[in-house]
Amino acid sequence: MLPERGSRTLLRDVHAQLRTAILDGRLQAGLRLPTTRAFAHAYGISRNTAIAAYDLLLSEGYLATRGKAGTYVAQALPRPARRESAQRAWQLNPFWRRQLPAEAASRLHFDFQIGVPDVHAFPFALWRRLSARALRAQARASSAYADAQGRPALRAAIAQHVSFARAVGCVPEDIIVTAGAQQAFDLLARILVVPGRTVVALENPGYPPARFAFAAAGAKIAATPVDDEGLVVERLPRNARIIYVTPSHQFPLGSAMSARRRAQLLEFARRHRAVVIEDDYDSEFRFGGRPLDALQTLDRDACVFYVGTFSKSLFPTLRLGYVVAPAWARAALVAAKRNADWHCPVAEQDTLAAFISEGHLARHVRKIRRIYASRRDLLLQTLERDFQPWFKPLPSVAGLHLTALARTQVDVETLVERARHEEVGVQSVHGFYAGRSKPGLVFGYGAIDAAGIRAGLHRLRQILAR
Numbered sequence: 001m002l003p004e005r006g007s008r009t010l011l012r013d014v015h016a017q018l019r020t021a022i023l024d025g026r027l028q029a030g031l032r033l034p035t036t037r038a039f040a041h042a043y044g045i046s047r048n049t050a051i052a053a054y055d056l057l058l059s060e061g062y063l064a065t066r067g068k069a070g071t072y073v074a075q076a077l078p079r080p081a082r083r084e085s086a087q088r089a090w091q092l093n094p095f096w097r098r099q100l101p102a103e104a105a106s107r108l109h110f111d112f113q114i115g116v117p118d119v120h121a122f123p124f125a126l127w128r129r130l131s132a133r134a135l136r137a138q139a140r141a142s143s144a145y146a147d148a149q150g151r152p153a154l155r156a157a158i159a160q161h162v163s164f165a166r167a168v169g170c171v172p173e174d175i176i177v178t179a180g181a182q183q184a185f186d187l188l189a190r191i192l193v194v195p196g197r198t199v200v201a202l203e204n205p206g207y208p209p210a211r212f213a214f215a216a217a218g219a220k221i222a223a224t225p226v227d228d229e230g231l232v233v234e235r236l237p238r239n240a241r242i243i244y245v246t247p248s249h250q251f252p253l254g255s256a257m258s259a260r261r262r263a264q265l266l267e268f269a270r271r272h273r274a275v276v277i278e279d280d281y282d283s284e285f286r287f288g289g290r291p292l293d294a295l296q297t298l299d300r301d302a303c304v305f306y307v308g309t310f311s312k313s314l315f316p317t318l319r320l321g322y323v324v325a326p327a328w329a330r331a332a333l334v335a336a337k338r339n340a341d342w343h344c345p346v347a348e349q350d351t352l353a354a355f356i357s358e359g360h361l362a363r364h365v366r367k368i369r370r371i372y373a374s375r376r377d378l379l380l381q382t383l384e385r386d387f388q389p390w391f392k393p394l395p396s397v398a399g400l401h402l403t404a405l406a407r408t409q410v411d412v413e414t415l416v417e418r419a420r421h422e423e424v425g426v427q428s429v430h431g432f433y434a435g436r437s438k439p440g441l442v443f444g445y446g447a448i449d450a451a452g453i454r455a456g457l458h459r460l461r462q463i464l465a466r
Contacts, residue, residue, distance in 0.1 A: 306323065
């Protein structure tokens with residue numbers, strides 16, 4: 001804030017504030033400053049004051065001129081250490097204070113990343129055309145906030161898609177569009193969890209971000225084991241009021257919940273007045289066998305929330321997903337969405353609506369499913385043939401990853417670290433367990449091609465052999 005025009009300290013204050021902004025890094029090295037005329041107009045001072053302030057900074061070495069190109073912040077400056085604000089950790093929610101920062105994106109040469117699709121196979125040229133069309137339509141529309149529940153055209157397209165692909169009975173009014181599945185979990189936690197009281201049962205091993213969403217809302221977490229048939233319903237605590245499951249393709253072990261278990265789970269939810277959150281995160285990619293009905297399809301008591309995402313079938317940075325919600329919870333879920341971020345980006349919603357309704361999503365999924373199926377077969381065959389002394393791959397007929405459990409006493413954590421040193425990225429199954437875990441590895445095959453799978457597994461076998 002500057003003193004009134006005509007003050008005797010005006011030049012000194014302008015100079016001091018510019019100098020401080022340069023030293024603090026707010027005006028970064030190489031930044032082109034406005035002309036003295038524009039600067040004076042913007043800050044309501046005389047041009048002579050602006051010229052004098054620039055000249056002082058030039059003489060002190062904080063600014064540099066480049067002929068007619070203008071005045072710039074000097075490249076080389078003696079910067080003092082940045083002052084860090086005093087830590088006020090006592091003001092933070094203890095849950096978030098305990099969380100570690102996310103790891104940087106991997107840049108390994110042979111990376112078996114989990115849950116990442118092959119973006120190189122995506123028809124981005126087509127997406128750009130649909131996006132341009134959506135933007136042209138948006139330019140003609142009124143400049144008002146959109147519906148928090150989601151664009152009507154997108155909700156209609158999603159309802160049609162899941163009805164056909166997964167036999168999920170729904171209409172557009174049942175759908176709430178979210179910023180990916182993770183926001184869906186966060187919104188569900190907001191409306192369903194009573195902090196310190198609500199018990200949420202999650203699969204163990206399971207999907208950590210879902211666990212984080214409910215724990216952050218103050219839920220009591222009950223890690224519940226899984227076996228070859230999926231979640232062990234008999235091990236659910238009687239006071240569980242929310243049950244999170246991945247029945248179509250258990251994450252990360254890969255099993256599908258049996259029809260018997262599905263019926264048991266829905267009966268438990270009915271008897272104990274619990275709700276079920278069904279995460280159908282990669283159901284589009286099924287490579288064999290008859291798919292079992294979604295829990296939402298079997299639900300007769302309006303207790304299942306069906307969560308889907310387009311991060312696996314399209315690309316993760318799209319950040320669009322959805323919840324098919326029972327009628328009794330819809331208004332609360334829409335209110336939570338409005339409170340969180342009002343609505344998802346309109347242009348992306350309209351582009352996706354056209355992509356689905358014009359049949360491009362179905363065609364893309366058919367194409368990419370064949371690619372993933374061949375990679376899965378290659379990965380499975382190589383693991384069974386070359387890694388038999390050390391690992392046993394678990395059966396899985398869907399998704400973008402395979403899990404292999406150790407047959408012998410393999411130091412999996414050391415193996416993962418040594419593999420990274422040799423440009424091979426694999427992940428230990430340990431990080432998906434709450435408490436004791438079985439040793440094993442998880443291999444994603446969505447973002448690595450066949451040549452990368454062969455070379456990466458060859459290097460990994462050499463490490464094991466050593």
